Amino acid sequence: MEHSVLTDNQRKRIEVPLRLLFCFALFMTWQMGVIYFAGPTLSLDGRTPLPVSGDNLTLLIALGYLFSIAWLLLLPRFIVYAERVSAAVALLSVLALYGPFSPGVLEYLIYIQIFCCCFMIGFENAVIVYLFREKTAILHLLLAYGVGLLLVAVLQNDFARITFPQFHLCTVIMLGLMLVFFFWLPSKTWPQYARRGDDLVCPKRFFRGTYIVMFLTCLLAVASPAVAEETPHGVFIAYLSAALCCLFSFFLWKWRGIHPLSVVPTLIGLSAVGFALLLAAPYAPALSLLSCFCLGAGLVPCNLLPLFGIAMASQYPSRYISAATIGFGLLAVLIHSALIEAFRHSLQLLHIIYLVLVVALVVLYLLLEPYLFQAFRRRGESPSEEGAAEDSPRHGSPASPGEEKERLPDLLTRREREVAELLVQGHTNADIAKILIISEHTVKDHVKSIYRKLNVHSRFELSARTDRGMALRKD
Numbered sequence: 443m444e445h446s447v448l449t450d451n452q453r454k455r456i457e458v459p460l461r462l463l464f465c466f467a468l469f470m471t472w473q474m475g476v477i478y479f480a481g482p483t484l485s486l487d488g489r490t491p492l493p494v495s496g497d498n499l500t501l502l503i504a505l506g507y508l509f510s511i512a513w514l515l516l517l518p519r520f521i522v523y524a525e526r527v528s529a530a531v532a533l534l535s536v537l538a539l540y541g542p543f544s545p546g547v548l549e550y551l552i553y554i555q556i557f558c559c560c561f562m563i564g565f566e567n568a569v570i571v572y573l574f575r576e577k578t579a580i581l582h583l584l585l586a587y588g589v590g591l592l593l594v595a596v597l598q599n600d601f602a603r604i605t606f607p608q609f610h611l612c613t614v615i616m617l618g619l620m621l622v623f624f625f626w627l628p629s630k631t632w633p634q635y636a637r638r639g640d641d642l643v644c645p646k647r648f649f650r651g652t653y654i655v656m657f658l659t660c661l662l663a664v665a666s667p668a669v670a671e672e673t674p675h676g677v678f679i680a681y682l683s684a685a686l687c688c689l690f691s692f693f694l695w696k697w698r699g700i701h702p703l704s705v706v707p708t709l710i711g712l713s714a715v716g717f718a719l720l721l722a723a724p725y726a727p728a729l730s731l732l733s734c735f736c737l738g739a740g741l742v743p744c745n746l747l748p749l750f751g752i753a754m755a756s757q758y759p760s761r762y763i764s765a766a767t768i769g770f771g772l773l774a775v776l777i778h779s780a781l782i783e784a785f786r787h788s789l790q791l792l793h794i795i796y797l798v799l800v801v802a803l804v805v806l807y808l809l810l811e812p813y814l815f816q817a818f819r820r821r822g823e824s825p826s827e828e829g830a831a832e833d834s835p836r837h838g839s840p841a842s843p844g845e846e847k848e849r850l851p852d853l854l855t856r857r858e859r860e861v862a863e864l865l866v867q868g869h870t871n872a873d874i875a876k877i878l879i880i881s882e883h884t885v886k887d888h889v890k891s892i893y894r895k896l897n898v899h900s901r902f903e904l905s906a907r908t909d910r911g912m913a914l915r916k917d
Contacts, residue, residue, distance in 0.1 A: 447640050451633040451759055455575040460586070463578070465623040467586035468593075468616040469566050470745075474667075474681070475597035476613055477559045502553055506560025507772040514564045514765040522629040525565050529624055532558035533617040539610060555613070563771070568764040571751035572633045576818065579748060580695060580702055587745050588688035595681035600674065635761045643877050644758040647901070648817070648868020651810045652750055656767055658803040660774040662713060663744030665796050666737040668778065669720065672789070676734040683738025684745075691742065703814055706743045710804050713740025717797040721790060740800070753817035757867060812905035816866045853895050861888040866905040 458466070513524060535554040543551070570579050597604055597612065604612075636642045670676035687709060694700040716736030723730045751763045785792035854862060857878075864874045871889070875882040898904045 445640070445642055447634050447636065447642060447759065448756065451572075451755070454573070454631050454633055456573055456578070456628065456631070457575050458578050458582070460581060462623050462626055463582045463586040464589060465619040466566075466569075467582060467590035468620055469562065470587055470590040471593040471597070472613060472616045472620070473559055473563070474591075475594040476609055477556055499556065502557055503560050503775075504772065506557045507563065507768060510561050510564035511765045511768055511772075513561075514568055514768070515761060518568070518635070518761055519632045521565050521568055521632070522624065522627050525562060525569070525624045525627070526621070526629075528558045528562045528565075529617055529621050533614065533621065536610065536613050536617060564764055564768040567748055567751065567767050569627065570748035571755055571764050571767075572759075573627075573631065574748075574752070576749075576752060579752060580692075583745055583748060584688050584692035584695065584702060588685050588692060591681050591685035591688060591741075595678050595685060598681060599678045601678075633755070633759050636759050642758055643869065643873050644760065645864075645868035646870050646873060648757070648810075648813045649754060649760075651806070651813070651868070652754055653766060653770070655803065655806050655810055656747055656750060657770040657774065658799060658806070659710075659743050659747060660767075660770045661777060662710070662740045662796070662800060662803065664771075664774045664778045666713065666716070666740045668782070669717075669793070669796075670734045670737055673723075673730040673734050675731065679731055679734040680738035680741070683735040684741040687739045687742045688745065701815070701818075702746055703749060703811065706746065707804055707807055707811075709739045709742050710800060710807065712736045714797060714800040714804065716740065717793050717800060720793045721797070724790075750814065753814045756817050809902050812902065812908075813866065813868050816905055816908065854892060858888050858892050858895075861885060862892050862904065862908075865889065865892070865901050866908050 513521070517524070532555050535551045535558070538551050539548055570582065574582065597609070636644070667677060667680055670680040673679075691702050691705045691709075694705065695702055713736060716733045716739075719729045719733035719736060723733060747767055751767060754760070754763050781792055781795070785795075860878060861874055864877060869877070871882050871885045874885045878885075892904065893899060896904065896907065898907060
């Protein structure tokens with residue numbers, strides 16, 4: 443039976459009209475189309491024509507991230523209020539740029555806007571992870587984000603340069619529409635986090651693996667646009683590619699029932715191709731733009747990280763999920779900046795390092811993927827609610843007749859089924875012993891028996907096998 447905390451949290455999740463999701467997705471456009479390229483801090487060279495220097499942005503951005511993390515941990519029930527206030531302050535600071543102020547005052551007004559954007563990054567993630575239903579999250583992260591990324595590509599294009607007044611007007615409109623969404627969002631609804639007295643045990647193996655994949659994905663998302671800046675029109679191509687990949691993934695989910703997380707290995711693989719093409723670009727310059735297109739695909743998995751958070755929260759609603767995600771983003775920025783400084787005169791070597799990391803990320807994700815789908819299946823909500831087959835979130839098609847007839851409960855004892863369920867959830871042997879009130883040695887004996895009966899050799903094989911539509915529970 444599902445724990446009461448998990449059931450109650452699931453009831454609190456909301457569905458959002460698509461028009462409001464588009465308003466919410468403008469945060470991505472504001473962040474990546476205006477703020478991200480405001481100076482040289484996060485990239486090789488600044489692009490957006492904002493009248494500020496980048497000298498003071500490093501500390502400002504770091505403080506925004508750190509305050510966001512602290513708020514997520516200490517004041518989670520006031521996140522919606524913080525969103526409203528931050529967006530309102532940012533809007534006022536942007537409107538004040540129209541006033542007859544000195545250049546110094548105008549510069550500080552832009553700093554306020556940049557700080558608010560960084561401060562709100564964690565809140566955006568938390569709202570999706572803890573409040574959105576899965577269908578709403580997928581619509582937002584693929585369709586609404588796809589449109590938002592198209593706008594980023596337009597704002598960062600090199601064909602028709604966007605002037606500062608045009609950026610200014612776009613920012614006013616975006617912040618106004620974001621406020622509409624934040625005031626629509628329920629302010630008194632928030633999930634209950636796991637506490638010691640709840641008898642909920644965190645699946646440590648699943649969480650550790652997911653956190654590692656999250657960090658490497660954040661590093662990829664920071665590196666891709668920065669590397670794309672080395673090529674003329676590279677930023678435009680990269681974000682255009684990201685938008686197209688988002689929209690294509692949405693159509694696969696909508697009409698073919700293929701869950702977005704199933705597309706992640708392909709997208710990361712395209713990013714690896716992009717770094718490989720960069721290595722060949724000095725000998726064939728025509729490959730540069732193609733590499734930027736491939737690197738753009740690598741931005742999409744980072745946009746899908748809230749889906750990882752939803753899977754984690756469905757098993758153990760920790761207050762650290764969103765905070766850790768934003769912390770990984772900040773750490774990725776710092777590591778990338780350090781790598782840029784260390785390999786500024788040897789970018790080919792830097793590209794090789796990123797190529798190796800991306801290949802490792804593909805392998806790690808493929809090992810993690812069955813656990814993610816097990817988490818979605820346990821929530822009792824189809825991973826592909828919009829026309830997809832409920833029992834096959836990865837491939838979007840029903841299990842074959844042979845698989846449907848194979849009932850794992852018929853092969854395992856009651857206790858072995860309990861152990862197997864906890865294994866595929868990502869629990870360690872020590873945690874399984876604690877949950878079932880048996881010794882860890884007994885757990886190991888059950889694991890050996892399960893592997894022998896099912897002819898599997900690892901947790902990954904067991905999880906992958908049950909992910910193909912074969913149940914562990916009796917009907």
